[in-house]
Amino acid sequence: MTAIINIFLKEGVLDPQGKATHHALDSLGFSGVDDVRIGKQIIIKLESEDKIEAEKEVHKMCDTLLANTVIEDYTIEIR
């Protein structure tokens, strides 16, 4: 199975990388951009064939290593 994890800064947490990118797009003449936010996407290939178990395992991975849950939210999609 494949797990696709998207990790983003929580609403209200300043995203300096996004702000810098927004600024750079403006400088390059891309007007019409309201907001830019940048996150991580992690794709994990798992040996497990059990979707529910895989999701549980990936949740644990996120909480212990992949995401900083103080400032980040994450979503998991198992395929």
Place this chain on the structure above:
Amino acid sequence: MTAIINIFLKEGVLDPQGKATHHALDSLGFSGVDDVRIGKQIIIKLESEDKIEAEKEVHKMCDTLLANTVIEDYTIEIR
């Protein structure tokens, strides 16, 4: 409209961040992981309400600033 851009290293390009994460997951006792790849997800809020035009604009943004097309591939989803 909202553009969701996923940027990943091309197949065959070494992903040291993914390798390190894979190793860390192993050390933490998460066996059953075959592969880890880490990319960026960029979410851009656009003023434009024209889907086709928005997609064209975002393609240009990726080619000029957001992605390094020598070593990275990207996908665009417009919502």
